[in-house]
Amino acid sequence: NAGVTQTPKFQVLKTGQSMTLQCAQDMNHEYMSWYRQDPGMGLRLIHYSVGAGITDQGEVPNGYNVSRSTTEDFPLRLLSAAPSQTSVYFCASSFDTGSGASGNTIYFGEGSWLTVV
Amino acid sequence: AQKITQTQPGMFVQEKEAVTLDCTYDTSDPSYGLFWYKQPSSGEMIFLIYQGSYDQQNATEGRYSLNFQKARKSANLVISASQLGDSAMYFCAMREAFGNEKLTFGTGTRLTIIP
Numbered sequence: 001n002a003g004v005t006q007t008p009k010f011q012v013l014k015t016g017q018s019m020t021l022q023c024a025q026d027m028n029h030e031y032m033s034w035y036r037q038d039p040g041m042g043l044r045l046i047h048y049s050v051g052a053g054i055t056d057q058g059e060v061p062n063g064y065n066v067s068r069s070t071t072e073d074f075p076l077r078l079l080s081a082a083p084s085q086t087s088v089y090f091c092a093s094s095f096d097t098g099s100g101a102s103g104n105t106i107y108f109g110e111g112s113w114l115t116v117v
Numbered sequence: 118a119q120k121i122t123q124t125q126p127g128m129f130v131q132e133k134e135a136v137t138l139d140c141t142y143d144t145s146d147p148s149y150g151l152f153w154y155k156q157p158s159s160g161e162m163i164f165l166i167y168q169g170s171y172d173q174q175n176a177t178e179g180r181y182s183l184n185f186q187k188a189r190k191s192a193n194l195v196i197s198a199s200q201l202g203d204s205a206m207y208f209c210a211m212r213e214a215f216g217n218e219k220l221t222f223g224t225g226t227r228l229t230i231i232p
Contacts, residue, residue: 031218042121042208042222043162050218058219090162094218106152106212106220108162 003027006091006109013081013116021076021112023091029107031094032074036060036087037111043090049074081116088113120144121209123223130199131231137184138194138226140209149213151192152220153183156206165207168192196228204230 007022025032033048035058045058049068063085065077074093078085094106120143130136142151153165168176168183176183184193196203209223 033219035220035222040224042210042224043220044222045219048219088160092220105164105167106218107164108154110161113160 004091004093004107004109006089006112008112009110010113011115013078013114015081015083015116017081019078019081021078021089021091021114023074023076023109024072025074025091025093025107026072027093027107028071029093029095030071032068033058033092034064034066034074034076035090035092037090038087046076046089078114083116086114086116121211121221121223123209123226125226126224127227127229129229129231132201133198135195135197136199136203136228138196138207138209138228140192140194140223142190142192142209142211144190144211144213146213149211151183151185152210152212153181153192153194154208154210155203156208156225158205162208166194199230201230201232204228 004025030051034046035043037043044060046060046064047066049055052068052071055066055068068074089112091109092106122141149170151168155163155165166176166178166181166183168185175185180197182195206225206227208225210220212220
């Protein structure tokens with residue numbers, strides 16, 4: 001059981017480049033989300049998904065794009081990287097408690113360190 | 118809107134002493150959940166403990182307990198018999214329960230255990 005797997009762990013981009021952060025989970029969780037963590041701040045929600053084919057914006061969605069074609073995968077795309085997107089990115093997954101499923105734990109990946117120069 | 122406040126940016130505690138990390142929250146939703154996460158220097162987010170708003174008893178997990186005072190809207194983390202390995206950032210987070218899995222995080226407390 002791998003849990004939540006994020007790749008890559010480290011990445012350096014030039015301003016204007018695009019890239020995709022990958023996230024995969026093997027726990028059959030309906031709910032997946034992406035957060036960013038900046039120095040001195042807690043995690044802030046970028047985008048989330050409540051199931052395959054359904055995504056929505058979080059607190060800081062600008063400059064990011066997501067899709068959810070399968071239950072397992074939830075990639076985060078940076079369309080045109082900017083230095084302000086230098087951050088640590090975390091993917092998370094959990095059961096959807098609104099569906100009646102049990103489980104109070106939200107599982108996080110190990111994080112992806114992204115630097116935009 | 119939900120809000121989490123952690124007022125202790127940093128704490129220094131002697132090894133083997135107990136430590137309390139403060140967390141207050143603000144929400145108008147009667148159904149919510151409160152989480153504590155540990156983030157060591159390696160960067161991963163480690164789940165420690167969870168408290169549901171309707172739970173009658175305070176949550177406990179090994180050396181971790183959550184002092185939940187609903188009327189005061191506080192959810193303090195208590196670590197008993199602190200160890201050097203407890204040195205890390207600690208985040209309090211809240212979600213609206215039952216269908217909304219989005220977490221709102223506090224700014225964290227950096228805990229340093231002194232030998």
